[in-house]
Amino acid sequence: MDILFNVFVDPFLQMRAAPDLLVQTLWEGLVSGVLYALIALGFVLIFKASGVFNFAQGIMVVFAALTLVGFHEKGVPAWLAVALTLGVMALLAMAVERVVLRPLVNQPDIILFMATFGLTYVLIGLGEFIFGGEPKQMITEELFIPRGAIDVAVLGGRVTFQKIDIAAALIASLMIAGLALFFQYTRIGRALRAVADSHKAALSVGISLNQIWVIVWFAAGIVALITGIMWGARSDVSFALQVIALKALPVLILGGFTSIPGAIVGGLIIGLGEKLGEFYWGPLVGGGIENWVAYVIALAFLMVRPQGLFGDKIIERI
Amino acid sequence: MRQIQTIEPGATLLAVENVSLRFGGVKAITDVSFDIRKGEVRAIIGPNGAGKTSMLNVINGFYHPQDGRITYRGATRTKMRPHVAASQGIARTFQNVALFKGMTTLDNIMIGRTLKMRRSFFWQLWRHGPAMAEEIEHRKFVEEIIDFLEIEHIRKVPVGKLPYGLQKRVELGRALAMEPELLLLDEPMAGMNLEEKEDMCRFILDVKEQYGTTIALIEHDMGVVMDLSDRVVVLEYGRKIADGTPDEVKADQKVIDAYLGVAH
Ligand SMILES: Nc1ncnc2c1ncn2[C@@H]1O[C@H](COP(=O)(O)OP(=O)(O)OP(=O)(O)O)[C@@H](O)[C@H]1O
Ligand SMILES: [Mg+2]
Numbered sequence: 001m002d003i004l005f006n007v008f009v010d011p012f013l014q015m016r017a018a019p020d021l022l023v024q025t026l027w028e029g030l031v032s033g034v035l036y037a038l039i040a041l042g043f044v045l046i047f048k049a050s051g052v053f054n055f056a057q058g059i060m061v062v063f064a065a066l067t068l069v070g071f072h073e074k075g076v077p078a079w080l081a082v083a084l085t086l087g088v089m090a091l092l093a094m095a096v097e098r099v100v101l102r103p104l105v106n107q108p109d110i111i112l113f114m115a116t117f118g119l120t121y122v123l124i125g126l127g128e129f130i131f132g133g134e135p136k137q138m139i140t141e142e143l144f145i146p147r148g149a150i151d152v153a154v155l156g157g158r159v160t161f162q163k164i165d166i167a168a169a170l171i172a173s174l175m176i177a178g179l180a181l182f183f184q185y186t187r188i189g190r191a192l193r194a195v196a197d198s199h200k201a202a203l204s205v206g207i208s209l210n211q212i213w214v215i216v217w218f219a220a221g222i223v224a225l226i227t228g229i230m231w232g233a234r235s236d237v238s239f240a241l242q243v244i245a246l247k248a249l250p251v252l253i254l255g256g257f258t259s260i261p262g263a264i265v266g267g268l269i270i271g272l273g274e275k276l277g278e279f280y281w282g283p284l285v286g287g288g289i290e291n292w293v294a295y296v297i298a299l300a301f302l303m304v305r306p307q308g309l310f311g312d313k314i315i316e317r318i
Numbered sequence: 319m320r321q322i323q324t325i326e327p328g329a330t331l332l333a334v335e336n337v338s339l340r341f342g343g344v345k346a347i348t349d350v351s352f353d354i355r356k357g358e359v360r361a362i363i364g365p366n367g368a369g370k371t372s373m374l375n376v377i378n379g380f381y382h383p384q385d386g387r388i389t390y391r392g393a394t395r396t397k398m399r400p401h402v403a404a405s406q407g408i409a410r411t412f413q414n415v416a417l418f419k420g421m422t423t424l425d426n427i428m429i430g431r432t433l434k435m436r437r438s439f440f441w442q443l444w445r446h447g448p449a450m451a452e453e454i455e456h457r458k459f460v461e462e463i464i465d466f467l468e469i470e471h472i473r474k475v476p477v478g479k480l481p482y483g484l485q486k487r488v489e490l491g492r493a494l495a496m497e498p499e500l501l502l503l504d505e506p507m508a509g510m511n512l513e514e515k516e517d518m519c520r521f522i523l524d525v526k527e528q529y530g531t532t533i534a535l536i537e538h539d540m541g542v543v544m545d546l547s548d549r550v551v552v553l554e555y556g557r558k559i560a561d562g563t564p565d566e567v568k569a570d571q572k573v574i575d576a577y578l579g580v581a582h
Contacts, residue, residue, distance in 0.1 A: 187435055194418050194429050201416035204378065205496060206404030206433040 011280035020157025025279045026272065031165045033271020034172040035230060039244065040251040040263035041179055042223035047257045048196040049209075049216040050101060051109050055116040058245025059123045060221060064089060065228030065237040066131045069139060078142035082225075089221030097213045105209070124239065133239070138232035140164075145233055168230040175226055179219060180260050188215060196258060250298035256308035265309055273297040325391055327357040331500060331532050332377065337386030339372055339556075346372040347383065348556045354500070359526055359533045361543045361564075364553035365576060370536045371413055373553070374502045377534070378410050379403040391499075405433055407499030411489045411506060413536075419478035423488050426477055427463055430495025431456045463491045467521060483514040490521065494529075501525065501533045507542060515542065522546060544568065552576070 015022045039057065046054045067088050071081035100115050140147065146163035183189035194202040195212050203209060228237065231244055251270050255262025277293040302308070325331050332354040339347040347369045354360045362370045375381040377388065379398035387394050390406065409430075418426050435456065464470055467487050472480060477488050486506055493501055506522070507515045519542060525531050537543050543550060543564065550567045552560040560570040567573055 187432065190425070190429060191432060193421065194432075197418035197420055198416045200380065200400075200412065201418060201492075202429075203380070203400035204404060204410050204412075204416070205430050205492065206401045207429075208399075208401045 006284055007281070014280060018157065019155040020159055021279075023154050024159045025275050027159065027161065028165070029272035029275035030268065031169045031271070032274060033268035034169050034176070035227065035244075035267075036247050036251050036271050037264045037267025038172045038176055038223055039227055039248040040255065040267050041176060041260065042220040042227075043248055043252055044255075044257060044260055044263045045179070045183070045192075045216040045219050045223075049192055049212050050112065052101075052112040052116060053257070054220065055113065056119040056123060057220065057224065057248070058242030059120045059127075059239075060089075060092075060224035061228045061231070061245065062237070062239055062241045063092075063123050063127050064221065064225035065138065065232045065241065066127050066136065068225065068229065069136045069232075069237055070131050072139050072142065073136075078139055081139075082143070085225055086222065089225060090218050093214050093217035093221055096217050097210055101213050102210060127239070135236040135238035135240075138229060138237050140233050143229065145229070164230075164233055168233075171226060172230065175223070176264060179223075180264070183260065188212070192216065247294070250294040253295075253298040254301055254309055256310060259308070259310040262308060262310045269301075270294045270297060325356045327355075327530070329356055330354070330389075331356040331391065333389040334373070334377070335387045335389070337373075337376060337383045337388070339369075339376060339381055339383045345556050347376070347553075349386070350553065350556070350558045351386075352551045352558065352561055354532060354534055355549075356532055357526070357530055358548040359522070359535055359546050361535045361537060361547035361550040362553065363537065363540075363543055363550060363567075364559075367555075368553040369556040370553055371504055372556075374410060374504055374534065374536065377403075377500075378408050378502060404496065407496075408502065409493035409496040409498035409500070410502035411486070411493055411504060413504040413508070415482070415485045415489055417477045417485055417489055417492070420476060422474050422476055423464070423469060423480075423491075424460065424473045426488055427460045427491045427495045428456065430492040431460065433496065460495055463494050466494075466524070467491050468517075483510045486510070486518070487521075490518075494525065497529070498531060501531050503533060503535045503537075505536050505538065507537060507539060515539070519546060540568075 039061075042057050042060075043054060046052055046057075064085060068081050068085045071084050072078060076084065096119065100119060101112070104112055104115055145167050148163050150161045150163065150166075151158050152161065183192055191202065191207045192212055192215075194205070194207060195209060199209065227244070228241065231241060235241075247270075248267075251263060251266040254269060255264075255266025274290055274294050274297075277297070278287070278290045281293075282289045330353045333351075334353070335351050337347055337350050338345070350369075350373070352360075362373060364370055372381060376383050379400040379402065382397045387396055388398070389395075390408070418429060421429075435452065464473060467490065469484065469487055469491065472484060472488075477485055480488065486509075490503070490506060493503075503522070507518050510518065522533060522535070523546065526533060535543070535547060537546075547564055549562065550560075550564055551558060552567055552570070552573050554572075554576045559572045559576060560567050562570075
């Protein structure tokens with residue numbers, strides 16, 4: 001009985017007893033969630049447009065962050081470094097389209113997936129060659145990313161909001177809203193949805209797949225840069241950063257690979273679930289569950305809704 | 319891009335010359351030549367696997383033939399990308415219906431306007447002013463097509479939920495939204511009942527009359543072919559075996575043999 005009590009009752013008693021801690025945990029979950037949603041969005045856009053799971057998304061984060069810091073180290077002012085890095089990501093998008101996607105069009109998806117493995121190692125090699133292997137410091141003041149924290153009295157206790165978290169949540173939310181609106185309401189967005197539905201039909205009405213590919217890979221590059229700045233500012237910029245892309249996997253399992261709202265809601269659910277799980281249920285198994293609890297949440301969810309958050313009900317024709 | 323001429327009615331709009339297409343060992347098309355004249359309905363017929371769909375795919379750039387040339391509006395090419403073909407006025411429908419299944423009828427047909435939309439997408443971020451005016455204009459055009467095809471009642475229905483016959487009609491609508499010069503129809507009446515077929519025949523004739531669109535039509539129903547088309551080209555095993563008016567073709571011994579399955 002003890003175990004049942006510890007799992008199903010005690011955590012909620014704790015939440016009631018210290019609501020300020022609950023708010024703190026929820027806030028941290030929200031911040032992670034927004035960042036996960038942003039990363040997942042990078043995957044979703046590419047998957048929608050080309051049916052490829054982009055294994056290189058993680059290394060793109062590192063590569064973008066390194067490029068930014070690298071330009072700045074060369075004495076380029078911060079704003080110009082950001083602009084130049086965006087330029088580099090645009091070039092990367094064009095190169096990927098030309099060298100990887102175009103020659104492999106009509107190949108099975110698994111081949112394209114493997115090609116993104118190749119791309120990953122090319123980017124790792126290139127990054128190490130240009131920037132060296134040592135971790136670097138993300139520029140923050142220069143980009144007006146605040147340091148320090150705000151303490152707020154909440155429900156009889158104190159909750160700490162790191163300023164960098166506030167900035168991250170705000171910027172990521174704006175970015176997500178911007179991308180979602182862009183792909184919902186513009187001609188390019190309509191074209192992207194068309195491509196996602198049927199390549200040959202999209203081609204037949206005059207949509208250029210190549211142009212769409214460049215655009216989504218560039219969008220993924222922008223996402224990578226923002227993620228790199230925000231995540232890099234919390235620790236430092238090194239190749240270890242690429243594992244955060246793995247954080248997007250449970251989000252995609254939950255939200256579906258093709259749904260933009262799915263990526264957003266899924267990201268929030270995973271972020272919140274992870275922090276709540278770690279804080280309230282983690283101690284039961286000796287902590288450290290943050291790394292896998294997201295998968296448990298995603299899989300548990302799939303048992304109830306195999307089609308994911310926003311997918312249509314799967315009805316198998318027999 | 320090479321210069322594209324305006325073609326007078328009755329003159330050659332598209333010429334296929336000595337085209338051959340192979341997939342590995344499979345010869346889908348072998349040394350086929352024919353032309354399509356501006357304003358006519360040109361039927362392409364032949365038994366299953368004759369290479370009809372492959373021919374349409376060559377014309378709109380999905381497939382690139384190993385040999386031969388295509389001349390469209392006076393410009394000759396061997397290879398062309400499909401979206402370029404579309405931008406030059408070639409629209410098509412597919413044998414197995416290729417629609418944007420998640421979108422409504424209205425959105426599907428609206429996508430047919432893609433190439434007609436000239437405003438840059440940044441304009442559209444501000445959905446007012448010139449971009450808005452343009453959007454309204456395109457909407458009006460699309461609504462006309464919807465009226466014409468008598469599909470008002472399904473404007474807002476996701477096309478994936480529609481019966482096959484209606485999907486074929488929406489697909490025709492999307493192609494018409496491109497205001498094509500040359501319309502390629504791959505078995506537009508397959509899987510339809512008699513009434514739906516009659517409707518579709520009427521639409522095709524009306525398109526030809528009202529818009530002067532040139533039409534290349536693949537169809538298995540001989541009655542339909544005889545009624546609709548001005549000239550017919552007959553393929554069998556990837557080769558052209560006859561070419562002429564419906565009456566000429568109907569009387570051709572090779573065609574009769576091909577359709578009766580006489581051994582070669
Ligand atoms: N993408 C492809 N890869 C390999 N073979 C193909 C491909 N497309 C067509 N073929 C082959 O080319 C030949 C002609 O096919 P096509 O689809 O053009 O015939 P069709 O006349 O349209 O037949 P149907 O009346 O059945 O639609 C067939 O043998 C077919 O298997
Ligand atoms: Mg066919």
